[in-house]
Amino acid sequence: MSVRFRIRGETRIQDGPSGSALADLAFAAGIPLNTACGARGACGRCAVVLREGTFAIRGAEVNVTPGSPRRALACGTRTVSADAFVEIPDKSLVEQRASIADDFAIPPFPWTPVQRRTTVSVSAGDWETASSDVERLALALGAAGGPAGAAPDLRLARELPERLAATPRLDVSWGPFRGGVDVTAAAPAGTARHLGLAVDIGTTTVVALLADLDTGAAIGRASAYNAQMRRGDDVAARITASLAPGGLDLLQSLVVCETVNRLVGELCAKAGCAPEAIVRVTAAGNTVMAHLFLGLPPAGIGAMPFQPVRRRHPECRARDLGLAVNPNAIVDVLPSMTGHVGGDLVADACAARLLDRKGLVALVDIGTNGEILLCPGARLLCAATAAGPAFEGAGLRHGMRAAEGAVDHVRWTEGPKAEWTTIGGAPAAGFCGSAIIDFVAQSFRAGLLDALGRFDMDRLRAAGLEARADHRGRPIHACRVVPAEATAAGHALTVSEADVAEILKAKAAIHAGIVTLLAAAGRTLDDLDTLILAGGFARHIHLRHAAWMGLLPDLPAGKIEVIGNGSLAGAVLALGGPGAAAEFERIVRVAEPVELNLRPEFESAYIDSMLLPNADPSAFAAATSEMSAPTR
Amino acid sequence: MAKNDALFKAVSTGQRKEVEDIVQTELAKGANPVELLMDSMIPAMRDLGERFSRNEVYVPQMLIGARAMQAGLNILEPLVAKAGHKPLGTICIGTVKGDLHDIGKNLVAMMLKGAGFKVIDLGVNVDIAKFEKAVNDGAQAVLLSALLTTTMPYMKAVADHFKARAGVKVIVGGAPVTQGYADEIGAHGYAEDAGASVGIVEKCLGLAG
Numbered sequence: 001m002s003v004r005f006r007i008r009g010e011t012r013i014q015d016g017p018s019g020s021a022l023a024d025l026a027f028a029a030g031i032p033l034n035t036a037c038g039a040r041g042a043c044g045r046c047a048v049v050l051r052e053g054t055f056a057i058r059g060a061e062v063n064v065t066p067g068s069p070r071r072a073l074a075c076g077t078r079t080v081s082a083d084a085f086v087e088i089p090d091k092s093l094v095e096q097r098a099s100i101a102d103d104f105a106i107p108p109f110p111w112t113p114v115q116r117r118t119t120v121s122v123s124a125g126d127w128e129t130a131s132s133d134v135e136r137l138a139l140a141l142g143a144a145g146g147p148a149g150a151a152p153d154l155r156l157a158r159e160l161p162e163r164l165a166a167t168p169r170l171d172v173s174w175g176p177f178r179g180g181v182d183v184t185a186a187a188p189a190g191t192a193r194h195l196g197l198a199v200d201i202g203t204t205t206v207v208a209l210l211a212d213l214d215t216g217a218a219i220g221r222a223s224a225y226n227a228q229m230r231r232g233d234d235v236a237a238r239i240t241a242s243l244a245p246g247g248l249d250l251l252q253s254l255v256v257c258e259t260v261n262r263l264v265g266e267l268c269a270k271a272g273c274a275p276e277a278i279v280r281v282t283a284a285g286n287t288v289m290a291h292l293f294l295g296l297p298p299a300g301i302g303a304m305p306f307q308p309v310r311r312r313h314p315e316c317r318a319r320d321l322g323l324a325v326n327p328n329a330i331v332d333v334l335p336s337m338t339g340h341v342g343g344d345l346v347a348d349a350c351a352a353r354l355l356d357r358k359g360l361v362a363l364v365d366i367g368t369n370g371e372i373l374l375c376p377g378a379r380l381l382c383a384a385t386a387a388g389p390a391f392e393g394a395g396l397r398h399g400m401r402a403a404e405g406a407v408d409h410v411r412w413t414e415g416p417k418a419e420w421t422t423i424g425g426a427p428a429a430g431f432c433g434s435a436i437i438d439f440v441a442q443s444f445r446a447g448l449l450d451a452l453g454r455f456d457m458d459r460l461r462a463a464g465l466e467a468r469a470d471h472r473g474r475p476i477h478a479c480r481v482v483p484a485e486a487t488a489a490g491h492a493l494t495v496s497e498a499d500v501a502e503i504l505k506a507k508a509a510i511h512a513g514i515v516t517l518l519a520a521a522g523r524t525l526d527d528l529d530t531l532i533l534a535g536g537f538a539r540h541i542h543l544r545h546a547a548w549m550g551l552l553p554d555l556p557a558g559k560i561e562v563i564g565n566g567s568l569a570g571a572v573l574a575l576g577g578p579g580a581a582a583e584f585e586r587i588v589r590v591a592e593p594v595e596l597n598l599r600p601e602f603e604s605a606y607i608d609s610m611l612l613p614n615a616d617p618s619a620f621a622a623a624t625s626e627m628s629a630p631t632r
Numbered sequence: 633m634a635k636n637d638a639l640f641k642a643v644s645t646g647q648r649k650e651v652e653d654i655v656q657t658e659l660a661k662g663a664n665p666v667e668l669l670m671d672s673m674i675p676a677m678r679d680l681g682e683r684f685s686r687n688e689v690y691v692p693q694m695l696i697g698a699r700a701m702q703a704g705l706n707i708l709e710p711l712v713a714k715a716g717h718k719p720l721g722t723i724c725i726g727t728v729k730g731d732l733h734d735i736g737k738n739l740v741a742m743m744l745k746g747a748g749f750k751v752i753d754l755g756v757n758v759d760i761a762k763f764e765k766a767v768n769d770g771a772q773a774v775l776l777s778a779l780l781t782t783t784m785p786y787m788k789a790v791a792d793h794f795k796a797r798a799g800v801k802v803i804v805g806g807a808p809v810t811q812g813y814a815d816e817i818g819a820h821g822y823a824e825d826a827g828a829s830v831g832i833v834e835k836c837l838g839l840a841g
């Protein structure tokens with residue numbers, strides 16, 4: 001049986017057993033189909049056009065003839081006939097050429113590699129002294145200023161005679177491993193590079209940084225979508241996917257083989273080095289991502305009481321995970337605070353030196369999971385407020401991720417008339433989160449949106465901005481922002497009241513989370529001295545607009561720090577930051593989870609925060625006065 | 633007593649303080665609590681629900697409306713109970729085991745109260761035994777809420793459990809739940825939002841015209 005897929009004007013043919021789901025066949029054909037809900041038939045993102053053949057749509061057999069195409073969800077449709085023809089519209093594909101944050105801003109630190117290299121001369125040994133290759137290697141390492149008693153594992157020991165036969169002068173790479181010192185690699189002196197790989201494993205994107213372990217120089221960075229995306233957009237969907245037969249193995253191989261290994265290949269090809277030169281890998285990700293990377297079942301994190309299998313991950317070997325680097329390479333995954341506040345936040349906290357700050361400091365990752373840390377004195381309160389993916393454009397009529405063609409900023413000028421910019425200057429394809437923040441904040445300021453997120457339709461009509469849209473089969477108010485002529489698809493880009501409501505739900509979660517965590521510490525917004533924003537998204541948003549709409553606390557610019565991809569920064573620190581491992585441990589040890597559901601303040605704060613900027617605007621005095629100042 | 637427009641409006645626009653003030657003043661003037669509830673507040677909530685289904689109001693307004701309604705109910709409920717007012721029917725509602733999300737569930741509960749039902753709110757993390765007890769206490773329908781794809785499967789366990797009890801209707805909802813899932817687990821009803829929940833409960837209990 002084979003299916004012909006038509007995608008972006010090209011044809012791809014994929015064979016597979018009859019009865020296969022179209023979504024699976026599309027993945028097999030390498031098509032980046034959007035299956036946001038994890039192929040549950042709930043999100044409608046995987047819509048395709050059946051052109052020809054016999055299919056089973058949700059179990060019901062349908063025969064499609066060339067003249068009468070039919071729309072269907074790829075995840076709920078199976079092949080029946082021997083041959084079929086299916087068209088995949090662009091909007092059912094995951095955004096290509098994503099802009100992924102691979103940079104971070106952290107104070108400079110002296111490079112102190114955990115994995116070191118020492119050149120040794122191993123003696124030939126003599127028959128009168130009871131010794132062995134391994135022992136003479138250890139002796140030579142000690143004599144050359146290395147640690148005493150370091151030993152290679154069985155795999156390297158097996159190869160040692162061959163190495164020593166070639167030359168007694170070896171570059172020995174050694175580093176901490178499960179409480180001892182491991183000899184990880186031994187190469188003829190002066191022949192191999194000594195590299196480390198730091199990886200940020202995000203639910204959506206994965207970033208890898210290749211570093212010279214001896215000098216700390218960053219050799220290259222590469223990023224990609226996490227291939228697990230085909231099993232759903234958020235961590236809960238991945239947990240659900242892990243429960244299917246073979247699900248856990250599949251998810252692990254999607255992230256290791258189809259994501260990280262490809263990045264390794266790309267980095268090594270570009271730098272002209274062998275993957276075997278990578279002898280240490282550090283990885284930071286949320287608790288579910290860490291579990292899936294290691295092949296640990298994350299099911300316990302899915303429902304109360306949200307228990308992970310482990311919070312701390314003793315080092316393991318690359319070969320145990322299937323990583324395409326030196327098979328002996330040591331893999332170090334950052335520990336988690338709780339099931340929903342993971343190693344990425346430990347990394348952020350370490351990169352931002354959170355525990356050593358003065359004053360009351362909050363650190364927020366504005367994203368799907370919405371993790372928040374609050375540091376009153378020596379304490380560290382943590383919570384995840386689960387804002388959802390609206391800031392990634394999900395669930396919005398014309399929303400998209402930050403990728404080429406995304407409208408990233410919007411501004412109202414006289415008229416009102418919209419001005420906008422797109423990523424890469426490409427024709428507009430949709431709005432990404434930063435543009436939505438601009439839009440909501442400025443529309444509210446201009447009085448085009450009221451505090452409840454409703455448009456002033458008279459004004460939109462007068463300005464020629466009224467747009468037709470529908471939501472759940474009924475008409476809905478919408479505002480046209482980008483006219484059809486300027487778009488990639490040839491239809492106007494609009495924001496509807498339902499889109500605004502989605503954004504309000506997400507921003508309310510973040511704001512209510514911050515307020516509730518403060519309340520748990522017996523503090524209020526007024527007491528906040530510093531706000532640290534982690535994650536790529538915060539780098540691209542207009543911070544005042546975020547305050548105008550009540551997403552972030554109304555703090556002056558000088559009290560807000562944006563650190564970028566702190567998760568990657570933490571992974572880099574794990575490779576070469578002085579005392580990083582001890583700092584991670586300190587963070588995990590002091591972390592106190594706050595279960596937001598169990599705090600009575602949350603619901604009330606959430607409802608207050610649903611309004612623009614807030615039902616209780618007293619905490620938004622500066623924003624309110626800025627907004628009432630005349631627009632230029 | 634005719635509809636009290638100020639009270640109606642205060643509920644619709646979510647003026648919590650205003651609702652409390654009007655209710656107190658009216659009661660002091662000798663107003664009938666059942667009438668305040670039935671003629672002004674319940675219609676306001678119903679109206680919000682209908683406008684919600686027509687895409688005329690959204691979650692933010694629903695939530696502040698429900699909160700204002702709750703403020704009024706806190707004062708009126710004991711008085712109404714004393715007056716022996718007869719509800720349309722009795723339902724129980726809860727967020728299923730493993731899940732603590734309750735903002736949506738609370739909204740649905742408020743809409744149903746607003747529509748004149750007696751609502752047994754079982755709270756969050758509710759297991760089958762608690763639903764069973766509510767049914768034994770007179771609930772005619774069991775409403776289940778889940779916000780996590782990981783806790784949805786528990787809805788099936790509850791639906792299976794009540795299959796044997798003819799007459800007990802199982803109605804499901806929550807953001808990840810779809811009509812397709814409701815059909816698959818054999819639930820009697822599903823509603824996408826709080827506005828639609830009243831209609832579906834009325835239909836399941838044979839009250840719809």
Ligand code: B12
Pocket residue numbers: 234235236237302304340368369383384385386387388389390502505506509595596597602603606691730731732733734735736737739740775776777778779780781782803804805806807808822823824825826827829
């Ligand atoms: C607020 C929120 C929270 C609050 C909950 C506070 C509370 N007391 O409820 C907090 C911060 C505590 C929280 C925690 C978690 N959350 Co949360 N949360 C949200 C959020 C932002 C909004 C949910 C909400 O209240 N919506 C408003 C209400 C009015 O809408 P609603 O619930 O959908 O209800 C409507 C309908 O669904 C329907 N309905 C609801 N129930 C019923 C029942 C019946 C019978 C009927 C007929 C209709 C019906 O009517 C309602 C009104 O129209 C969503 C994301 C989002 N933007 O939607 C995530 C979200 C639901 N959470 C999520 C997650 C993963 C979690 C956590 C597991 C992780 C974490 N962050 O630590 C925890 C677990 C909590 C727990 N133990 O259950 C995920 C679920 C993903 C998935 N695929 O399952 C979401 C979708 C975010 C995301 N994409 O990551 N969360």
Ligand code: FES
Pocket residue numbers: 034035036037038039040041042043044045046047073074075076
């Ligand atoms: S509907 Fe097919 S993946 Fe969501």
